Each structure stands twice: as structure tokens, then as C-alpha cells.
Amino acid sequence: MEIATDVVVEAQGLTKQYKTSKGRQSQNKTVVDQLSLTVRRGEVLSLLGPNGAGKTTTVEMLAGFRQPDSGTINVLGGNPWKADVAWRSRIGIVSQQTPSSDEVTVEEVLKCQRTYFPQSRAVDEVLELVGLSEQRHQRVPKLSGGQARRLDVGCGIIGRPELLFLDEPTTGFDPEARRQFWDLIRLLAAEGTTILLTTHYLDEAEALADRVAVIIAGKVRALGTPAELRNASGSEATVRWGLGAEANEQQTSEPSSLLRDLLSRFDGEIPNLSISRPSLEDAYLTLVEANAS
Amino acid sequence: MNSTIPLFAKPSLAKVSVARGRIEIRSFTRSREAMLFTLLFPVILLLLFGTIFGNEEIQGVKYAQVLAAGILASAVASASFLSMAISIAVERDEGALKRLAITPMPRAAFFLGKILMVAFTSIVGIILTLTVAVLLFGVSLPSSPGRWLTFLWVTVLGITACTLGGVAFSSLIGNARQAGPMANLPFVVLNFASGIYISFWDLPKGMQILGSLFPLKWMAQGYRSVFLPDTFVSQELANSWEHGRTALVLCAWCIIGGVLCVRTFRWLPREK
Numbered sequence: 001m002e003i004a005t006d007v008v009v010e011a012q013g014l015t016k017q018y019k020t021s022k023g024r025q026s027q028n029k030t031v032v033d034q035l036s037l038t039v040r041r042g043e044v045l046s047l048l049g050p051n052g053a054g055k056t057t058t059v060e061m062l063a064g065f066r067q068p069d070s071g072t073i074n075v076l077g078g079n080p081w082k083a084d085v086a087w088r089s090r091i092g093i094v095s096q097q098t099p100s101s102d103e104v105t106v107e108e109v110l111k112c113q114r115t116y117f118p119q120s121r122a123v124d125e126v127l128e129l130v131g132l133s134e135q136r137h138q139r140v141p142k143l144s145g146g147q148a149r150r151l152d153v154g155c156g157i158i159g160r161p162e163l164l165f166l167d168e169p170t171t172g173f174d175p176e177a178r179r180q181f182w183d184l185i186r187l188l189a190a191e192g193t194t195i196l197l198t199t200h201y202l203d204e205a206e207a208l209a210d211r212v213a214v215i216i217a218g219k220v221r222a223l224g225t226p227a228e229l230r231n232a233s234g235s236e237a238t239v240r241w242g243l244g245a246e247a248n249e250q251q252t253s254e255p256s257s258l259l260r261d262l263l264s265r266f267d268g269e270i271p272n273l274s275i276s277r278p279s280l281e282d283a284y285l286t287l288v289e290a291n292a293s
Numbered sequence: 294m295n296s297t298i299p300l301f302a303k304p305s306l307a308k309v310s311v312a313r314g315r316i317e318i319r320s321f322t323r324s325r326e327a328m329l330f331t332l333l334f335p336v337i338l339l340l341l342f343g344t345i346f347g348n349e350e351i352q353g354v355k356y357a358q359v360l361a362a363g364i365l366a367s368a369v370a371s372a373s374f375l376s377m378a379i380s381i382a383v384e385r386d387e388g389a390l391k392r393l394a395i396t397p398m399p400r401a402a403f404f405l406g407k408i409l410m411v412a413f414t415s416i417v418g419i420i421l422t423l424t425v426a427v428l429l430f431g432v433s434l435p436s437s438p439g440r441w442l443t444f445l446w447v448t449v450l451g452i453t454a455c456t457l458g459g460v461a462f463s464s465l466i467g468n469a470r471q472a473g474p475m476a477n478l479p480f481v482v483l484n485f486a487s488g489i490y491i492s493f494w495d496l497p498k499g500m501q502i503l504g505s506l507f508p509l510k511w512m513a514q515g516y517r518s519v520f521l522p523d524t525f526v527s528q529e530l531a532n533s534w535e536h537g538r539t540a541l542v543l544c545a546w547c548i549i550g551g552v553l554c555v556r557t558f559r560w561l562p563r564e565k
Contacts, residue, residue, distance in 0.1 A: 088397035103323035
């Protein structure tokens with residue numbers, strides 16, 4: 001099958017069910033439901049969705065360690081489920097996982113990890129990129145949650161992947177570590193790495209993603225740039241002014257003309273004035289609520 | 294042809310296997326539980342039983358000598374069966390195996406790395422056991438090359454059979470917390486049923502049959518033929534060291550263990 005070279009991930013009609021057993025009866029729960037998704041070369045695509053929406057299962061199928069019940073997947077020109085060593089060396093994966101209890105140091109883990117890849121980065125470079133230079137001789141079980149997560153990221157990028165899967169990579173990061181991580185993602189994206197980022201942090205998706213796919217109940221419910229998603233939930237701005245009993249709130253598609261009107265009505269300062277546009281969060285919550293019913 | 298795909302230079306299997314072996318050995322030697330339960334435990338039992346019954350004699354041979362041969366088999370089985378069963382069960386449950394399976398690491402390198410670790414810990418276990426046996430219980434080492442040759446093949450076949458058995462057994466263990474107790478249970482039972490602490494010929498018939506089904510009994514018997522005088526052979530049930538049968542049973546377990554490994558090995562943790 002010929003696919004356009006600027007498409008890195010092409011998934012169509014992906015479905016995955018899990019067996020759930022209740023007492024003696026076993027039922028099938030559909031986790032991913034006819035999901036289709038395309039990721040273009042060089043873009044950062046964020047999968048956004050509530051817990052249990054099927055994000056991780058989708059990533060696991062795209063990365064080749066879970067077989068879909070139905071649907072077709074083409075990642076880097078091949079079927080991930082039948083991937084060979086050459087294919088694996090072109091992708092990087094940071095999945096959700098428990099930290100290792102092995103008594104080995106950060107440096108030892110990375111030194112071993114880099115032998116798996118044909119064109120790996122130097123250990124020093126990776127330590128620098130993920131901000132673990134000071135912890136290089138520290139044992140893995142002694143790392144904090146965020147540091148352990150950064151080591152996972154280091155293992156994911158040491159092989160210079162063309163395509164990087166990041167499944168909730170910033171869980172357990174403090175705000176500063178998150179900003180550093182965002183810088184790292186921007187750097188990797190600038191180098192041309194295609195990134196599929198799963199997150200439930202809206203600010204993260206907004207800060208990093210070229211496009212956002214909102215996944216709810218196993219389906220892609222919305223897809224577009226963060227700006228497109230914001231506008232889709234209504235382009236009306238909300239204008240608020242006044243205090244206490246005088247407080248007013250008005251939705252309008254022409255906030256400027258409302259403002260001119262207000263300026264003429266008030267002498268001097270308009271008390272407590274604010275004009276807000278729908279945020280990605282508003283758009284996202286609207287989608288989640290609409291699909292919950 | 295698609296020119297964007299770089300030419301793939303495969304990392305050498307030998308290099309990756311050595312890197313795996315190095316990190317496995319480091320992780321093992323730094324883990325207190327692993328060192329205590331798989332390396333020191335057999336030696337502690339040698340000290341205990343040797344101190345209590347060491348001076349009793351069986352056919353002019355001190356019990357400590359008979360015990361040392363058995364403990365050697367137990368130490369080798371511990372370094373191979375126990376350490377494999379426990380480490381793989383823990384790594385599977387913690388997702389460490391999954392983490393490896395999604396890298397381009399050649400899968401063979403994982404197993405070769407484990408084999409390097411088992412070889413290392415077995416050698417350490419053998420040296421520890423023999424040192425204690427020689428220094429504290431006056432056990433004499435064999436001088437004839439023939440006996441050392443027996444020592445070598447019993448050790449190599451025993452380690453192989455127990456390693457494969459341990460990898461296969463790990464699939465029965467559901468989570469990391471159960472790994473130690475679940476692997477130790479059959480191990481301790483087999484230590485008794487194989488005549489490690491209490492002489493095999495003194496065991497009830499049923500236990501003898503049970504012990505004869507598994508490698509440990511045959512490894513211990515093989516080591517007795519290495520470390521005890523030839524006259525002692527009259528104590529053995531078959532009135533023979535049974536080298537042929539020992540080799541056969543150990544080889545059979547290598548095949549059974551190998552088949553079970555291939556059929557049951559999973560890189561992913563159990564669904565929760």
C-alpha cells in the first residue's frame with residue numbers, strides 16, 4: 001500500500017475490547033471504538049481526554065504492543081504488531097509505568113539502553129536534555145517520582161526516534177520540571193521528531209500541540225489546532241463588569257461595540273471589567289459534558 | 294525506494310548481551326534480598342545442619358561431607374531456579390519486561406544477559422559453599438580430573454535445567470509481592486524430597502519418588518559422586534552413581550523447561 005510520505009501514523013477504524021468479569025459473567029467493554037487518526041511527519045499531536053477514554057490503549061496499539069480487534073494501522077510504513085527490530089529502532093516510547101526497583105544508577109540504565117539503538121545519543125547529552133545530570137550516579141529506586149519519569153523520557157529519546165510516543169509524560173513533575181520538559185519537546189519537535197503526546201493537562205496540550213485530538217469513550221470527538229477547537233465551542237466572548245448587585249455578564253459576538261457602549265455609559269473607570277474568550281478548557285469541558293449524556 | 298529510511302545498522306547481539314549481563318549482575322549484587330535468599334541461604338543451612346549433625350558418620354564418611362555435596366546442588370539450583378523465577382516474575386509485574394520488549398533490543402540478548410547473571414551467581418555460590426565446606430567441615434576437594442569433569446557436566450546441565458525451569462515457573466507467579474514466597478515453596482519442598490538435608494536413602498518411598506522426578510535430586514547425587522569416596526556408592530539406592538541416568542534426567546528437564554519457556558513466556562504483565 002502506498003501512503004503519502006508526510007503521513008507517519010495512519011489508523012482507521014481501530015476497535016479494542018477488554019473482557020471484564022463480574023462474578024461468573026464476563027462482559028466485553030469497548031475501550032477504543034472505531035477510532036481513526038492521522039499523524040503528519042514533524043507535527044506534535046496531542047491526544048486529550050478524560051481518564052479511561054482509551055488514550056493509552058490507542059497508543060499501545062499504535063506502538064505495537066497491543067493488537068487491535070479490528071481496524072488497520074500503518075506506522076512508519078509498517079504494521080506495528082508485526083514490527084521488526086529495524087522498525088522499533090525508529091520509534092521511542094514513554095509509557096505509563098511503575099518505576100523499576102532494580103538497584104542500578106541512572107547512568108547505568110542509559111548506558112545499557114543506548115546499546116539497543118543503531119544511532120543513539122550520548123549518555124551525557126541525554127542526561128543534560130532531561131535534566132538528570134546531577135542524579136547520574138543515583139540509584140533508580142531513590143529517584144523522586146518526577147525524576148524517575150524524566151529517566152523514562154531519557155530512555156525514550158536516547159535512540160533518536162523519528163516518532164515519539166509520550167503517554168502522560170509529566171505525571172508527578174513539579175511546575176519547573178514541566179516547563180523544562182516542554183522545552184525539551186519543543187527542541188525535539190524542532191529537530192523534526194514527530195510526537196504523539198497523551199495528556200490530560202489542557203495547558204500542556206495547548207502549549208505543545210500543533211493539533212489536538214479529543215478522545216472520549218474511545219472515539220475522536222474533535223480534532224484541530226488548539227485555536228480551532230476553542231472557536232468551535234462558540235466564538236462569543238463574555239464581557240463582565242460591575243460589582244456586587246450591579247454585576248453584569250453578557251455574551252456577545254461583537255465585544256468591541258459593547259465596550260464602546262459601556263465607555264459612553266460610565267464616567268471614568270468601568271468597575272471590574274473583563275472580556276474573556278472561550279479557553280481550550282471551556283471547549284474541552286463542553287465536549288466532555290456533551291458526550292457524557 | 295523510500296530514501297527517508299536510514300540504512301539500518303543492527304546493534305551487535307554480543308555487545309547488547311554483555312551490556313544486559315553487566316546491568317543484571319550489578320542489580321543482583323546490590324539487592325540485599327537477592328544476595329541473602331539466593332546466595333547465602335544455602336550456606337546458612339550448611340552451617341546449621343553441619344554444626345548440629347556434622348560429626349555423625351555414614352559408612353565412615355562424616356555427614357558434613359554428604360551434606361556439603363547436597364548443599365552445593367541446592368546452591369546451584371538457588372542461583373539458577375530461584376533467582377530466575379523471582380527476578381523475571383518481579384520484572385514482568387513491574388513492567389520492566391514490557392519496557393524492554395518495546396525497544397529494538399534483540400530478544401535473545403535479554404536471555405543471554407540472564408544467563409551471564411546466572412553463570413556469575415552460580416560460580417559465586419559454588420565458591421562460597423566449597424569454601425565453607427573445606428574450611429569449617431574439613432571437606433576434601435577431589436584430585437582426579439575425571440571427578441572434576443563430572444563436576445563440570447553436572448553443573449552445566451543442572452544450571453541449564455534449573456534456569457529454564459525458573460523462567461517457566463515465573464509465569465505461574467501473579468505479582469511481584471508473591472514472587473519470593475511462591476518460588477521458595479516448591480524449592481524448599483524439593484530440597485527435602487531430594488535428600489539435601491536428610492539423606493535421600495532415609496526418606497519415605499513417596500518422597501523419594503517425588504524427588505526423583507526433578508533435577509535437584511540428580512544434581513546432588515552427581516555431586517556426591519564427585520566429593521565422596523567410591524566405596525560410599527553402596528549407600529545409593531541403585532548401588533551406583535547412575536551417571537547415565539543423571540545426564541538423561543537433566544537433559545530431559547532442559548527440553549521440558551525449554552518448551553515450557555517458549556510456550557509460556559510473556560513480556561507483558563498480567564491484566565489487572
